Amino acid sequence: MTPVNSKKTPFTFESVEPESGLRAALGMSRADIIGEVGACNLRGRGGAGFPTGTKWNLAAAAKVKAGGTKYVVCNADEGEPGTFKDRVILSDHADMVFEGMTIGARAIGATVGILYLRSEYVYLRPHLEQVLERRRAGNLLGQDIGGLAGFSFDIHLHMGAGAYVCGEETALIESLEGHRGEPRNRPPFPVDTGFEGQPTVVNNVETFAWVVCVLSRGAHWFKSIGTEKSTGYKLFSVSGDCREPGVYEFPLGITVGELLEKVGGQGAKAVQIGGASGHCVPASEFGRRIAFEDLSTGGSIIVLGPGRDMLAVARNFMEFFVEESCGQCTPCRAGNAKLLGGVEMLQRGECSMNYLQELLALCETMQLASKCGLGQSSPNAFVSIVKHFKDEIMGRTLAH
Amino acid sequence: MLVGQQQRLQDDIRALVERFGRKRSALIPVLQELQNAHTTISDFAMQVVADELSIHPAEVYGVTSFYAFLRQESRGRFVFRLCGTISCELSGKSRVARQLENDLGIRFGETTADGRFGLEWASCLGMCDQGPALLVNDRVYTGVTPEHVHAIIDECKSTFGAHAREAVHS
Incomplete structure (x- = not known):
């Protein structure tokens, strides 16, 4: 229990000397730090895959509005079903995350950092506060950090309150500001108009930890791993029907089949990649690569064994999205409820092919017209399950 | 609500507002701490918070009703949140759910009559490799089986009383 x-x-985090990334950064110009992060082509580890160097460059160039400051925000609202690698990083490598945030602050010229921690992880809070306190005492936070005159930066924790949508960066900022976690229109983007209207960088927990490795070992090292478009290592949260579930580090570009072998998931019927908002990949496509250019993921890998009922899987995902849609835009609010109704009809064996086609058309509308990534990606699992497992889901009888 | 209780609530809210500041960004931390101390966020409390932060009470209601971990109705001293998400489903959450209902004598979304236990579903708790996962206040249990349920409830009962306030979070 x-x-x-x-x-x-x-x-890799374990083999990087503590504070070596920050030390390197303190000896570099801002432009050079951003140049290094850009050159290694590190892309956001939360799943969206936006180039970190580009994000930092935009925030560095943005002007602070009167009387304010720039912000560095760490997105620790790890809510995607099947993802838990940020929990492990924050438990075992919190220093590295805060070190990465401090490097980010130096790069863009921020003075305030915020770690937005999901309320489900409230038990990590005392540990994180302790690490922050130690860093303050060691002059790794506060005034003139590491002896660099004029470089001031501190980090505080902000607890989430239970909302998956707050993993979306503008919803997260709304929540930080004390509002409902309803995503904003973009543009303007947070790098220009973020927390309190100021330039704000929001990066995933894992992204900050990789920044430290890149600064410590150089962009060239990071680039030598992975594929051309998806450089470096990635942490994967593996769960479901396999012998060894847990968190793994693999280079990006690994195939689904290779990954299954390493985790003891051979013989799987399908693998859900990217969590509830990701895609369901059938066994016939296990040769595909896990990378931004093929199967993109924030790290969630859910193995579905031979006996699994794909409609039950689809139903669980749709129940999740009905619960977690913020309700702001109609395609997402109404669409997910319709899709859940459709899955229930399929389970009862009462769905005509015509109605299924209508549901798929609705999925397209949701993907196109939803305001944020939640609604745009919520039909993915349903669409891929219908596509690959039509035989299994149509014409059900009660025997199922 | 008795005048004494109202007064105490008002005092608590004022102290929290002093601590977190009068900015709008203080709203959620104030509500969280308030709930930790009082188990719920009542209509009266929302009105006081609104007055203190100079915003409309509808704004406070909007925020309170939006977030799963903020609530207007008490879920009791011990809030049981069973992860309902896919990996925990694959590892057998349905039977744990049934046994929780049996042993607590309530359904999901309800609170026991003595105000001790509440039962709800949670979206992914991030323990997907060791499901089914159950969050009780801020303590997480993993690999929960139907047989474990009784022991977990007993553990709560044994901390209720002298140490109960310590155990109350979120």
């Missing part, structure tokens, strides 16, 4: 360690492979 007590949680066990989820780590299944060594992490």
Whole structure:
């Protein structure tokens, strides 16, 4: 009943000397730090895959509005079903995350950092506060950090309150400001108009940790791993029907089949990649690569074994989205409820092919017309399950 | 609500507003701490918070009703949140759910008559490799089986009383 360690492979984070990334950054100009992060082509580890160097460059160039400051925000609202690698990073490598945030602050000229921690992880809070306190005492936060005159930066924690949508960066900022977590229109983007209207960088927990490795070992090292468009290592949260679920570090570009072998998931019927908002990949496509250019993921890998009922899987995802849609825009609010109704009809064996086609057309509308990534991606699992498992889901009888 | 209780609530809210500041961004931390101390966020409390932060009470209601971990109705001293998401489903959450209902004597979304236990579903708790996962206040249990349920409830009962306030979070 007590949680066990989820780590299944060594992490590169363990072999990087503490504070070596920050030390390197303090000896570099702002432009050079951003140049290095840009050159390694590190892309956002939360799943969206936006180039971190580009984001930092935009925030560095943006002007602070009167009387304010720039912000560095760490998105620790890890809510995607099947993702738990940020929990492990924050438990075991919190220093590295804060070090990465401090490098970010130096790069864009921010003085305030905020770690937005999901309320489900409230038990991590005392540990994180302790690490922050130690960093303050060690002059790694506060005034003239590391002896660099004029470089001031501090980090505080802000607890989420239970809303998946707050993983979307503008919803997260709304929540930080004390509002409902309803995503904003973009543009303007947070790099220009973020928290309190000021330039704000929002990056995932894992992204900040990789920044430290890049500064410590150089962009060239990071680029030598992975594929051309998806450089570096990535942490994967593996769960479901496999012998060794847990958190693994693999280079991006690994195929689904290779990954299944490493985690003891051979013989799987399908793998859900990218969590509830991701895609369901059938066994016939296990040769595909996990990378931004093929199967993109924030790290969630859910293995579905031979006996699994794909409609039950689709239903669980749709129930999740009906619960977690913020309700702001109609395609998402109404669409997800319609899709859940459709899955229930399929389970009862009462869905005509015509109605199924209508549901798929609705999915397209949701993907095109929803305001944020939640609604745009919520039909993905349904669409891929219908596409690959039509045989299994049509014409059901009660025997199922 | 008795005048004494109202007064105490007002005092608590004022102290929280002092601590977190009068900015709008203080709203959620104030509501969270308020709920920790009082288990719920009542209509009266929302009105006081609104007055203190100089915003409309509808704004406070809007925020309170939006977030799953803020609530207007008490879920009791011990809030049981069973992860309902896919990986926990694959590892057998349905039977744990049934046993929780049996042993607590309530359905999901309800609170026991003595105000001790509440039961709800949670979206992914981030324990997907060791499901089914159950969050009780701020303590997480993993690999929960139907047989474990009784022991977990007993553990709560044994901390109720002298140490109960410590155990109350979120």
